[in-house]
Amino acid sequence: MKKNILIFNWNNVLTEVIQKLKGLGHNVYTRDEDTKHWKKMDVIVVWNEMRNNGWSDFIEKVQKGGKKVILVQHGRYGTSRIHPPFNEKVLSDIVCVWGENDKKRFMDCGTTEEKIRVVSSPILKHLIPRREHEGINVVFSPEHWDEEVVENAIVAGQLRRIPKVKIITKCLSGEQQIGIYDNPIESKRTSPEHLKIVAEVLAIADVVVAISESTFELLAESLDIPVVIAEAWMPKSCGGDDRYLTYHRITTEASYKVKDYNKIPEAVQYCLKHPEFLREERKRVSIGDGGKDVVNSVDNIVNVILDMWYNVVWWSL
Numbered sequence: 001m002k003k004n005i006l007i008f009n010w011n012n013v014l015t016e017v018i019q020k021l022k023g024l025g026h027n028v029y030t031r032d033e034d035t036k037h038w039k040k041m042d043v044i045v046v047w048n049e050m051r052n053n054g055w056s057d058f059i060e061k062v063q064k065g066g067k068k069v070i071l072v073q074h075g076r077y078g079t080s081r082i083h084p085p086f087n088e089k090v091l092s093d094i095v096c097v098w099g100e101n102d103k104k105r106f107m108d109c110g111t112t113e114e115k116i117r118v119v120s121s122p123i124l125k126h127l128i129p130r131r132e133h134e135g136i137n138v139v140f141s142p143e144h145w146d147e148e149v150v151e152n153a154i155v156a157g158q159l160r161r162i163p164k165v166k167i168i169t170k171c172l173s174g175e176q177q178i179g180i181y182d183n184p185i186e187s188k189r190t191s192p193e194h195l196k197i198v199a200e201v202l203a204i205a206d207v208v209v210a211i212s213e214s215t216f217e218l219l220a221e222s223l224d225i226p227v228v229i230a231e232a233w234m235p236k237s238c239g240g241d242d243r244y245l246t247y248h249r250i251t252t253e254a255s256y257k258v259k260d261y262n263k264i265p266e267a268v269q270y271c272l273k274h275p276e277f278l279r280e281e282r283k284r285v286s287i288g289d290g291g292k293d294v295v296n297s298v299d300n301i302v303n304v305i306l307d308m309w310y311n312v313v314w315w316s317l
Contacts, residue, residue, distance in 0.1 A: 002026055003042040005305060006034055010047040010074045011189050011215075013122055016298045021305070038062050043308050047074035049091050050081060052241055059091045068308050072096040072301060073121075076215040076289055077250050082109040085243045090115070096304055099291035119300035120291030123219065126195040130223055131203045136165040138268055139205040141216045142181065144172055146239050151211055151232040153180050158230075158264040159209060165268075170201050170216065207271045209264065212249050222286040224279060226271035227255040230264055254278055254285040 004027045007014055021028050029037070035058065038044060044067055049055050059069050071092035073079070079102050081088045090111045097103050098121040106116055140159055142152040159167050160182065169181035173188040187197035198216065202208075208220040209228045217227050229251070238244045251257070256278065258267045271277060286292040294300070 003306075004029065004040055005043050005045065006030075006038060006041045007045040008047050011123075012192065012194050013047070013074050014045070014072060014301070015192070016122055016125070017301045017305075020298055020302050024302075038067060039065060041067060043068055043070065043305055045070045045072055045305060046092065047072060048078070048081075049088065051088055052239060056088070056091060063091070063093075068093045070094045070096060070305060070308060072119075073098050073102060076213070076218045078102075079105050079109075080247070080250070082106065082111075083247075085246050094304060094308060096301055097291075099288050099294075101285075101288040117300070117304050118291060118294060119304065120294035120297035121218075122297045122301065123195060123215070124222060124290060124292060125297065126199050127219060127223060128199045128203050130205075130225070133204045136206050136272060137204050138162065138165050138167050139201060139208045139220075140167060140169045140181070141208060141210040141214075142169065142171060142175060143211040143233070144175070144214075145236070147236065149211075149236075151230070151234060154261055155209065155211065155230045155232060155264060156181055158261055159268070162265045162268055165206075165272075168201065168205070170198070206275075207268050209268060213251055213255055217255065218285070218290050221254050221282040222290055222292055224275075224282055226275055226277065227282075228264065228267045228271060229255045229257050230261065231257055231259045232261060252281070252285045252289070254281040 002025055005021060006029045007018055009015060009030055018028050044062055046069060049059060049071060063069060069092045082090060095106060095115055096117045096119045100118060103116050103118055107113060138159060140156060143149045167182040169184045171184045171186045173186050185201055187194045202220055202223055205225050207226050207228060208217060210217050211230055211233055213229060220227050235245045256267050256271055258264050
């Protein structure tokens with residue numbers, strides 16, 4: 001039976017899921033304006049539940065209207081707001097996470113295991129094998145925030161001290177600051193080309209440098225690319241929310257941590273000379289955070305969506 005499914009697709013994480021559902025004959029709605037038609041939907045799929053931008057209000061409204069909601073992880077550590085200092089309650093009926101690490105994070109915050117599905121990350125299928133290339137490429141991934149991040153400029157300056165390497169800066173649209181970032185390559189999160197551009201940059205990367213271990217860094221680790229994290233972050237609010245001032249970021253053992261700005265070049269050169277350093281840790285985190293050992297992520301998510309609808313129909317009979 002044809003179903004009406006409302007999907008909020010961020011970072012193009014669910015693009016293939018949408019295509020698969022449409023191929024199966026279902027009606028899939030993805031525009032913001034479709035939100036007002038929620039009453040005709042059979043299942044609603046969201047990518048976050050944040051309280052400070054209206055998502056939680058929307059979820060609570062549709063659930064009161066008898067609709068089921070599925071939360072699908074949209075990025076690494078997409079679960080951060082269930083932790084202190086935010087402590088936001090999980091609202092969705094089912095939560096799809098990439099790996100066992102996020103499953104544990106949800107359970108540690110009180111989410112029952114019955115609500116969680118480990119589905120792997122659909123982004124992993126977009127990656128391409130690493131390619132031979134001339135010279136040495138060090139890829140810098142600036143921190144994304146809603147205000148200026150001075151740490152980005154500091155790290156970019158330190159990278160220029162490394163001799164005989166090419167610095168490539170992987171930016172999001174609007175972040176490429178002339179004179180601050182070297183060789184910027186940008187992509188737009190809402191563009192169908194976003195993940196393709198990300199994959200092409202990583203395919204020629206010898207080392208990735210960043211300020212935090214986010215999704216881009218997880219993808220690098222899954223390709224066995226050494227990651228250097230400059231622990232340079234100075235706490236700042238986000239969107240007017242001062243709770244971010246006390247938020248502690250999640251880190252893993254899969255990256256080379258550098259606390260002293262001046263030692264960033266030294267850390268990069270070490271990883272270039274010893275690419276095997278932290279290799280086993282990268283393998284483990286690719287599985288734990290990314291679900292690399294779980295196959296058919298797209299089919300897994302599609303099945304969760306359709307199973308939710310079937311269960312709703314069964315219990316309503």
